[in-house]
Amino acid sequence: MGAVSSHDDEVMVAVPEVGRVYGGRQRVRLGDITPSGTVRLDAVARYLQDVANDDAYDSGIANPAEWVVRRTVIEVRQPAHLREDLELRTFCSGTGPCWAERRTSVQGSSGASIEAATLWVQVAAASGRPVRLDPHFVAVYGPSAAGRTVKARLRLTESVPLDAATLVFPLRFSDLDVLGHVNNAVYWSMVQECFAGDVERSAPFRVEVEHHHELGPGASVQLRCLGDRVWVCDGDQVSAAAVRRWMNA
Numbered sequence: 001m002g003a004v005s006s007h008d009d010e011v012m013v014a015v016p017e018v019g020r021v022y023g024g025r026q027r028v029r030l031g032d033i034t035p036s037g038t039v040r041l042d043a044v045a046r047y048l049q050d051v052a053n054d055d056a057y058d059s060g061i062a063n064p065a066e067w068v069v070r071r072t073v074i075e076v077r078q079p080a081h082l083r084e085d086l087e088l089r090t091f092c093s094g095t096g097p098c099w100a101e102r103r104t105s106v107q108g109s110s111g112a113s114i115e116a117a118t119l120w121v122q123v124a125a126a127s128g129r130p131v132r133l134d135p136h137f138v139a140v141y142g143p144s145a146a147g148r149t150v151k152a153r154l155r156l157t158e159s160v161p162l163d164a165a166t167l168v169f170p171l172r173f174s175d176l177d178v179l180g181h182v183n184n185a186v187y188w189s190m191v192q193e194c195f196a197g198d199v200e201r202s203a204p205f206r207v208e209v210e211h212h213h214e215l216g217p218g219a220s221v222q223l224r225c226l227g228d229r230v231w232v233c234d235g236d237q238v239s240a241a242a243v244r245r246w247m248n249a
Contacts, residue, residue, distance in 0.1 A: 012075060012115045013093040013103050019144025022055035024088040028080050028108075038079040039112075041195075041207060042188035045072065048104050048116050049185055051088045059140050063122075068211075069184050070099065070119040070152055075206040075247070080112035092141035094150035098122055098130035100141065101150045119152060156210045156241035160231045164224040167193060169232075171221055182215040190232050191242045194225035204247040213239045 015021060032043035056067075080086060086108050093103040099121040106114040124131050169190055177183040187209055215221065215234055224231040228244040 012117060013148070015089055015103075015105055016091060016093075016144045016146065019091060019146070020059070020141060021089050021091045021144065022051065022058060024051040024054055024090070026050075026086045026088060028082055028084045028086065030082070033082050037082045039081070039084075040189075041074060041076075041192045042185050044074055044076075044080075044106070044114060044116070045185040045188040047086070047088060047106065048072070048074075048090075048118060049183075051090050051104060052102055052118070052120075055090055061136050061140055063134070063137065066123050066125050066128075066179070067120045068123055068214075070121050071155070071208065071210045072118040072184070073116065073206060073208045075115040076203045077113040077115065077247075078108075078111050079203050080106070080108045080114065081110060084112055085109040086112060091144040093117065094145050094148040095133060095138070095142070096150055096152055098132055099150070099152045100133065100137075100145070119150065121152060154210060154212065156208070156243060158212060158231075158238040158241065160224045160233065160238065161226050164226040164229075164231065167223040167225060169193065169221040169223050171215070171217070171219055176217060180216055182219070184211075187211070187232060187240050187242075190221070190223050190240075191230050194223055194230045195244065205244055206247055207242060207244045209240055209242045211240050213237055215239050 026047050028039050032039050034040055086106050088104055088106050090102060090104040092100050094101040099119055102118045102120060104116045122131055123129060175182050175186045191209060219234040222233045224233055230242040231238050232240040
């Protein structure tokens with residue numbers, strides 16, 4: 001697996017031969033697909049979230065802090081289809097002072113190929129401020145990262161063009177997670193909504209979602225869409241930004 005650009009933080013690192021690699025399985029269900037039968041982006045985001053949580057629980061790390069997503073990149077090289085069995089392999093592919101990148105490789109029984117990289121920032125549960133990675137985390141997850149460092153800087157603009165279309169996205173109680181915030185996978189539902197008009201366009205493509213400000217109960221969410229760009233807004237504040245890029249086009 002190689003880079004899609006010259007920037008090191010956009011490299012999809014290969015599954016390592018040493019270090020911790022956690023595996024999981026998933027079947028594409030009826031609630032996961034578009035009308036054409038291919039898996040939706042928000043379903044992929046849930047798969048990633050679930051295998052990451054399973055890995056963290058299985059690792060045995062006792063960590064009183066919380067982790068929040070800063071950025072997720074999903075590359076759909078070959079889409080998954082209804083009832084396809086998926087094998088997921090996830091590992092730490094890079095670290096920073098207070099954050100770590102998690103890579104997940106998804107391969108399907110009928111040829112699906114999806115690669116993802118998520119940057120998670122560790123924060124104090126009480127204050128929400130970033131805290132440094134502890135030695136136990138580094139001992140468990142450091143070998144697979146092989147010394148690779150990643151940056152947590154924001155890359156997508158919060159400036160919304162005046163000619164962007166507006167879609168209202170009412171929040172539901174079921175969109176909230178255990179922290180009372182809008183779940184990460186729901187942002188991918190929002191992005192999928194903006195791309196619904198050309199959902200049949202074939203892979204490969206990559207979508208990046210970057211989180212700027214959290215959404216909570218009572219947020220007035222509007223999706224601002226222009227071409228392959230999406231801004232998730234709460235009033236005048238941009239909560240998340242997304243961009244889609246077509247690969248090998």
